[in-house]
Amino acid sequence: MKVYFVASIRGKSQFLENYKSIVGALRAGGLEVIENILKPTEKEVYALTDGGKIEYYKRVLKWISQADIVVAEASFSSLGVGYEISLALEKNKPVIVLYEEGQAPHFLGGIQSDRLSLVKYTLVKLPSILKQAFEHSSAQMETRFNFFVPRRLVVYLDWISKNKRIPRAVYLRQLIRREMQRNRDFQS
Numbered sequence: 459m460k461v462y463f464v465a466s467i468r469g470k471s472q473f474l475e476n477y478k479s480i481v482g483a484l485r486a487g488g489l490e491v492i493e494n495i496l497k498p499t500e501k502e503v504y505a506l507t508d509g510g511k512i513e514y515y516k517r518v519l520k521w522i523s524q525a526d527i528v529v530a531e532a533s534f535s536s537l538g539v540g541y542e543i544s545l546a547l548e549k550n551k552p553v554i555v556l557y558e559e560g561q562a563p564h565f566l567g568g569i570q571s572d573r574l575s576l577v578k579y580t581l582v583k584l585p586s587i588l589k590q591a592f593e594h595s596s597a598q599m600e601t602r603f604n605f606f607v608p609r610r611l612v613v614y615l616d617w618i619s620k621n622k623r624i625p626r627a628v629y630l631r632q633l634i635r636r637e638m639q640r641n642r643d644f645q646s
Contacts, residue, residue: 462525463493464542467500469534473558476581480531480556483584487592492521522546527595528553533561540565547571552595556587 461484465477476497484491494517506514516607522528528546530539532555543566546553552573557563559578566576575595607615615626622629638644 460492460524462521462528463491463495463530464528464539464547465495465531466534466536466539467495467498467503469531469536470495470500473531473534476533476558477531479581479584480529480588483588484529484604486585487588492525494518494521518542519545522549522551525551527551527592530555532556532563532566533558535563543574547573554588554595554607555593556591 463477463481463484465473465480471475476494481491481493481496507618522542522545525546528551529586530543530545530553532539532543535616540563544551547569550573552575554575555566556577556579559580563576566574573595577587577591610641615629618624618629619626623646
């Protein structure tokens with residue numbers, strides 16, 4: 459499983475050991491971690507040329523797209539980290555936001571999403587906290603499911619999409635959820 463880790467570059471002066479511990483715990487759990495926070499200095503990041511900023515932005519978009527789950531350390535307030543969290547949620551990625559006691563990310567607390575987990579942690583309890591958070595977030599991961607349908611069904615799905623103004627996949631998910639709720643065998 460691929461995990462994209464993001465944290466505040468400015469927060470490195472205060473939270474670098476936390477960042478290292480989180481990345482280490484993720485890797486120790488057998489996860490592939492994509493990150494670009496441990497090596498560069500704040501000075502190097504802010505010295506990027508306009509072209510360098512564009513390339514960095516494109517890399518971040520690619521990393522978020524490649525990741526199965528995004529983990530953010532948000533004890534140090536950062537608009538950039540918040541933006542990356544928003545991008546991940548828009549791409550339907552589960553996001554685990556870690557923060558230390560007394561450092562809760564105020565704005566993120568207002569987001570209503572099953573895919574977002576705000577998790578208070580300590581370095582001592584980090585491995586068990588991550589394990590719990592991943593159990594919850596793994597259930598939120600989407601699986602791609604492709605299948606063939608007769609042309610007549612495609613015409614109907616296109617009609618639904620156009621007239622109800624919802625994507626075909628959303629409509630199909632709604633149908634399946636309704637059936638799940640009605641199916642007594644599945645409920646038990």
